[in-house]
Amino acid sequence: MEMILAGLMDSLSPMSLMFVFxxxxxxxxxxxxxGINGxxxxxxxxxxxxxxxxxxxxGFLVGLNKGAFFGGAISAVLLRTPGTPEAAATTWDGYPLTEQGKGEKALRMALYSSxxxxxxxTTVLVLIAAPLATVALYMGPPEMFALISLALTVIAGIGTKSISRGLVAAAAGLLVGMIGTEPVTALPRLTFDIYxxxxxxxxxxxAIGLLAFSEILIQLERLRFGAGADEAARNFSDRPEDRFVSLKEFFANTKTLLRASAIGIGVGAMPGLGAPVASFLSYDQALKRSDKPEEFGKGRLEGIASSEAANSAVVGASLIPLFVLGIPGNLAVAMLMGAFMIHGMMPGPLLFEENSQLMYGVFGSLVIASFFLLIIGRFGLKLFCKAVQIPSVVLYxxxxxxxxxxxxxxxxxxxxxxxxxxxxxIGYFMRKFDFSYVAFLIGFILVPEWERALQQVVITSQYDTFMFFRRPVAVLLMALTVFVITRTFLVGIRKKG
Amino acid sequence: MTRIQRDTLAYALIVLASVVLLAWAIPKYTPPYPGYGASPALVPNVAVAVMLVMAVLAIVRTEVARRRGTRLDAEKSEFPEEGGGTGFTQVGRLDILHLLKYMVPAALFVVGIHTVGYIASALGFMLLLQYLVGARSHIRILAISVIAVALMYAVMRYGFGVPIPGL
Structure with a gap:
């Protein structure tokens, strides 16, 4: 309890608050x-x-990620150009409202839903992460090895339509991640004599090369085809009913918001699915359960609520596998994992044992970031709308x-x-050839832990080949890995007839 | 070159690279087995083997499809970004000239920092970059270059205390 309070107090320190803001x-x-995402x-x-x-x-990076998720809705609503895939469903009802002069109302609904x-x-994360991490502490090296193997297999499907390309990319990430000093011998490995x-x-x-630089190279290429050309954001109507979301309108969407949040949490907690899946799934459910499905796609607030609440719910929930198991479920979380490692911490069940005060501080920052998002979005909406108008020739x-x-x-x-x-x-080529840079990066980040677990298994088992078979959880996880690979290939073969 | 031909060429290059890694690079640049634990070459070999097997499978699948006369996904959506779709795929034709247009100035900037110093090389880089992207307003190009270079210098030097080479 002392740790919880100390952590929360840390998150309320002026410096921490400032960075989250x-x-x-x-x-x-x-x-x-x-074109620029979280x-x-x-x-x-x-x-x-x-x-x-x-x-x-x-706190700063978590705030950045949360802010970027909502920010994606601004270009989706005003320009019909979702900056990120998860904002695509927001476009369907957001842009029609903009065309009717109700862009501000659409953005406010997106903000409140988000x-x-x-x-x-975030509340679910705070409530369940620490207890789950306690359970996860019982996992030894064989389980960790099996779990990371499963995660790599699942993650291979992100960012590409082909699991084989995803596996190639993940394997390449593993290989590049092994460059450096080998952990057992402490001698250089795959360094090609470059000190x-x-x-x-x-x-x-x-990460900067794969995520940012290569993306800008592609965006610059698209500029020549006219895609991404600057469009003027529409003007907002001055009528209050076209600008603001009334309490009645907001609470009319309570069911949708709760359902969307539940979908987002479920999808976010599972590695490999990500916010776009949550967003589309939630929109689909809202459409099927709505009293007025015929109004969807024509500027219905319910459509915006379903998409935005679901994709934002992924943000907090995707931290569950990271904090509990040390597995990043998507790219943003992989980058956050990198940030933890840069600061000398290894995400996973031990994080709560070794850095409990910090972890409760992070939880505090997560909650504070939600409030800041509301305040910043509420009062700075018009200012942020200007960001969509920065000319590409200046931005890139x-x-x-x-x-x-x-x-x-x-x-x-x-x-x-x-x-x-x-x-x-490399990122430019990977994008052009549909090799998943996401799988590459996650493989690169996870390989030290994966190899460490493997070495621990081999050394502690004294070369006992049946070590894994005496650990039921490890057997189950390895069986799941084999199942995922086999199923994906079989589905692929069946699809091709 | 069609997309399927290009993809096959890419897989062939992966096969070649994997063979070179397995036969030469990994044995030469991996420490010898210390006598305990897993061999330092085990995980690299497994990773490369996965790449090799997947690439070979992809080539075999393409060849089987060609002989049977069936169409693969890559043939159904030839370079999606040219089809006018609004999807999020970035699969497309390679434009090496476009790549060089931005990579050469970036490489020159890196060399320039060492030889002529940060301010001169960064200014030159920003001016050139904006011109290459399509900016034509001289005053705006100059203003943005000066502000960006000065701001970055101030943040790096005085904000973070990072020494900038060549200055």
Missing amino acids: VGVATGVAIGAIP PMAIALFIPLTYYMSPLAAI VSGDFIS QLESGLSLIPV PLVIFTCIMGAYLGQSSMFDVMVMLVFGV
Whole structure:
């Protein structure tokens, strides 16, 4: 109890509050810009967190992620250009409202729904993460090895339609993650006699290159085809009923909000599914259960509520597998995991044992970020709408420049800048060939833990081949891994006839 | 080159790279087995083997489909971004010239920081970059370059105390 209170008090310190506030505000502004999403923003801002306390750093990044999720709705509603896939369903009812001059009302509904989903999800996270982590403490190296194997298999399906390409990408991520000093012999491995590689590749340049730099290269290419060209946001109506969401209108959507939040929590807690799935699933359910399904797609607030509450509920829930098992379920959480590691902490069940005060501080920051999102969104909506109008010719050079200097900032190393550029090109090729950069990055992040678990299993079992068979949970997880791979291939073969 | 041909070429390159890694790079650049635990080469070998098997399977599947006359997904949606769709796929044709247009200035910027210093090289980089992206207003290009370079310098040098090379 003492730890809980101390942690919560830490999250209320002026410095922590300031960073969470700045994180949320920056996230909303960045999320509003089409083409820039939460994980990309986290990759760009992680270098800055080197200079913050762990709580301020995690609070800032969590705020950034939450803000970016809502920010995505701004471009979706005003420009019919969802900056991120999860905001696509918001477009269907948000943009028709903008065309009717009710863009401000649509954005307010998106904000309230987003905050509701996020708050419910954060509450669930706070209530169940610590007890689940206590149970997870009983998992030994065989279970951890099996669990990471399962996670890698599930995650291989993210960001690509082909599981085989996902597996290739995840395996490539594992391989690149093994560059550096081998943990048992303490000798260099796969360094090709380049001494800078002996400490391994740092997450920051790899993430900036794969997520931000390569994305901007693709966006610049699309500019030539006219896609992503700047469009003027529509004007808002001045009539109060077209601008504000009344309490009656909000509470009329209570059922939808609760259902959407439940869907978001369920989807977010499962590694590999992600916010777009939650958003589309929730919209579909809202449509099927609505009294007026014929109004969907024509500017119905219920449609916005279902999509936004569900995708925002994913944010908190996706932290459950990270905090409980040390498994990142999506890209944004993988980046947060990287931030924890940069600050010397390994997410997983031990996190609550070793850093309980900090963890309760993080929980406090998560709740505070929800309130800040409401305040910032409520009072700064019109200002953030301006972000969608930043011309590409100004924005993209600035992002490229920030990528380069951000890669340098982490370790004051020009080698890191070169690594970032190389991974920018790799990311460009991966996107063009449909190899999942998400699976690559998660493989890269998880491999040290995976290999450590494997080494522990081998050493403690003294080469007992049947070690796994004496651990039922490990057997179950490995069986699930085999099942996922086999099923995916069989479904693929059946689809192709 | 069609998408399916390009994908097959990519898989062939992965097969080649995997063979080189298994036959040369991993044995040469991995520490010897210390006598306990798993071999340091085990996980790299497993990772490369997965890449190899998946790439070979993809090539075999393409070849089988070609002989049977069935169409694969890659043939059904030839470079989706050119079909006018609004999906989120980024599968598309490679544009090496486009890539070089931005990679060469970035590489020159990295070299420039060491040789002519941060301010001169960063200013030149930002001016060139904006021009390449399509900005044509000279005053705006200059203003944005100066502000961005100065702001970044102030944040790095005085905010974080990071030494900037060549200055």
